[in-house]
Amino acid sequence: MFGLVDQQSHAARTVLPDALTSVPRIRDSWLQAKVAAPDGLSGLEVEYKVVSLYSREAGSRSGALWLCVAEEPIPERLSRTPEQRAAGKAMLEPREYAASFQFDCVASRDIRFDVREPDGRSCVAAITVRDDQGRSYPSTGMRLAPDMFFHEHVYRATGEVIRLPLGQFEITAVRGPEYRPVRVDVDIAADTEAVDVRLDRWVDPAGRGYYSGDPHIHAGGCSHYNVPTEGVTPETMIRHVRGEGLWLGSVLTWGPCYYHQKQFFSGESISPPALLEHPDMQQAQGMTWSPQPTDVDHQSMLRYDVEVSGFPSSHSGHVILLGLSDQNYPGTTWIEDWPSWNLPIMRWGHSQGALVGYAHCGLGLSVGTDELPNxxxxxxxxxxxxxxxVDVPLGAADFQCGAEIAPAAELNIWYHLLNVGYRTLMLGETDYPCIYDDGPGVGRTYVRLPEPPQGPRALEAWTAGLQDGPSYFGDGRSHVFDFAVDGDVGRERATDTPGPVRVTATVVAWLPDGPPPPPAQGRPAYSAPVGWHLERARVGDTRTVPVELVLNGVAVVRWEIVADGTEHEVALEIGLERSSWIALRILPSVHTQPIFVEIGGRPVRASRRSAQWLHDSVDALWKAKSGFIRDSERTAAREAYDAARAAYLARRDECEDD
Known part of the structure; x- marks a missing residue:
């Protein structure tokens, strides 16, 4: 084991060697450990540290624990830390600073996991294995991709193995939020060869023509390690996407590991085999299992694209470019050469036919209220x-992504844009493993399509459906199928006169019978510390959650359903006095795209206050961001900001209501 630090920390990193050339040294070592100590000693006569050691090989092994105590020098030395000075002193003195130990390393062996869909098909799932002392297997400190040290689970396909010793184990299997977690308690005995796990699916959106995607995941940066490789390969990312039951994962190359990860861009969707990275390194670490194909591998696709994050324009928001044919901005060699504001990048993306928008839309936009719209x-x-x-009124932005933090911070801009008639889309995303480490698909988007998104043009088929047809986004624990106005699921409706319209849909959600137990001190209650999770919609200790019909940003009808996986048919009438938009939601869990109803040929102009808020926000944005725009680009940016302000004032004057 090459180093271990606090695994509860988001910044935790395994301290692996900095190159694959260290394989021989790893192969010849049975153990090398580094114990992170506190900043200072307590002053007690004896201090205890509990260390869990995992060995690649079984049997009797000897080792030594080397100790040194660092003293703060007076005056402080700037050239070397106290720890470095203490280590140097210990190496020069004849005195022994190590204690020898004899270890009895218990044998383990490969246990095969026969994990299957309810219909018996083979698949990939997230498998969490804990022993009777709560320790995870494989050891998080010993993992290499595709097993990530920041997960408790690992992703395994039918027939693949996890190495376990004899003993009692609690095994949990799940394949994303469309499945109930399955728990199996197993006694691994001398004759145990396999563990059978049958998954428990409670909803099948694809069976109704809705296909899931996560438009924002990463293969490098954040919790991914930068050594022994710069992030992970498509073979690892596809395993994670398959293990969460996603049909599509958009792997966005961004600042960290940018120049290395660019090699995986092809301009097409791919579905590679889930092979192991760097077999020599895997074997040196004792990882000798063989990846296995499954019956449903073809259902999951990857598409490599770009997030403009860590670039000169990132202060203006992180841009997502979906469906690029060329990932290199014209005239650039390095990240630093890209524009220092986003509009030129958005227009460049559109010139390639890409869908362009913004990531983690709510960051920095919380204003201390949960009111929507505010x-x-x-x-x-x-x-x-x-x-x-700025970009939307100039026709240069298609969407924003969220389902990560507080809904009021994420949805407020969206609601105001919709209220003045813009057709901006909203998507669910994860920003894995940056905002969320859990896995791809913590936030996800479902799009209704006539057939599954497959082949090299899978992303294009999915985004075309997103623009034209019914879709919804959220945490995947609740779903809204076939949302329609007057029987039409299309995004646009027209009627001659004001009056009632009929809203229909099928709504389904699932929660456990009761709320979860309180979390351990300092740990979040659910996978999303402040964001979207159906558990937060639970009414008291019941199993019910509220469904709301939203008219021009305001919830005008509210009712409750039981979140037990039973489908609930929605059928109600709502009167429309003027052109409006309508949506359904369960906050914070699911939200549909809106349906626009235009009456008498008049466009949607639902709120003067929304138009004024957008105008005033452009002024505030210029004040906050203009100083980060290069002098050579600032005149063009000022003109664009002024054009956006003028567009909002024009729409404000067209609005029929405050």
Whole structure:
């Protein structure tokens, strides 16, 4: 084991050697450990540290624990830390600073996992294995991709193995939020060869023509290690996407590992075999299992594209470019050469036929209220969908992504844009493994298509359906199928006169019978610390959750359903006095795209206050961000901001209601 630090920390990293050339040294070592100590000693006569050691090989092994104590020098030395000085002193002295130990390393062996869909098909699932002391297997400190040290689970396909010793184990299997977790308690005995796991699916959106995608995941940066490789390969990413039951994962190359990860861009969707990275390194670490194909591998696709994050324009919001044919901005060699504001990048993406929008839309846009919509102008001090309010009226932005943090921070800009008639889309994303480490698909988007998104043009088929047909986004624990106005699921409706319209849909959700137990101190209650999770919609200790019909950003009808996996048919009438947009939601879990109803040929102009808020927000955005725009680009940016302000004022004057 080459180093171990606090595994509860988001910044935890395994301290592996910096190159694959260290394989021989790893192969010849049975153990090398590094114990992270506190900053200072307590002053007690004896201090205890409990260390869990895992050996690649079984049998009797000897080792030594080397100790040194660092003293703060007076005056402080700037050239070397106290720890470095203490280590150097210990190496020069004849005195022994190590204690020898004899270890009895218990044997383990490969246990095969026969994990299957309810209909018996083979598949990949997230498998969590804990022993009777709560320890995870494989050891998080010993993992290499595709097994990630920041997960408790690993992704295994039918017939693949996990190495376990004799003993009692709790095994949990799940394949994303469309499945109930399955728990199996197993006694691994001398004759145990396999563990059978049958998954428990409670909803099948694809069976109704809705296909899931996560438009924002990463193969490098954040919790991914940068050594022994710069991030992970498509073979690892596809395993994670398959293990979460996603049909499509958009792997976005961004600042960290950018120049290395660019090699995987092809301009097409791919579905590679889930092979192991770097077999020599895997074997040196004792990982000798063989990947296995499954019956449903073809259902999951990857598409490599770009997130403009860690670039000169990132202050204006992180841009997602979906469906590029060329990932290199014209005239650039390095990241630093790219534009220092986003509009030129958005237009460049559109010129290739890409769908362009903004990531983690709510970051920095919280204004201290849960009201939706609210009219407090934010300070735009972070990396949410800042410049979208400039790009949308200029026809240069298609969507924003969320389902990660508080709904009021994420949805407010969206609701205001919809209220003045813009057709901006909203998508669910994860930003894996940056905002969430759990896995791809913590936030996800479902799109209704006539057939599964497959082949090299899978992403294009999915985004075309997203633009034209019914879709919804959220955490995957609740779903809204076939949302329609007057029987039509199309995004646009027209009627001659004001009056009632009929809203229909099928709504389904699943929660356990009761709330989960309180979390351990300092740990989040659910996978999303502040974001979207159906558990937060639970009414008291019941199993019911509220469904709301939203008219022009305001919930006008509310009712409750039981979240037990039973489908609930929605059928109600709502009167429309003017052109409007309508949506359904369960916050914070699911939200449909809106349906626009235009009456008498008049466009949707639902709120003067929304138009004024957008106008004022452009002013606030310029104040916050203009100083980061290069002098050579600032005149063009000022003109674009002024054009956006003028567009909002024009729509404000067209609005029929405050």
């Amino acid at each position: 009219h407090v102008v934010p300070a735009f001090q972070s990396i949410g969908s800042n410049e979208i309010i």
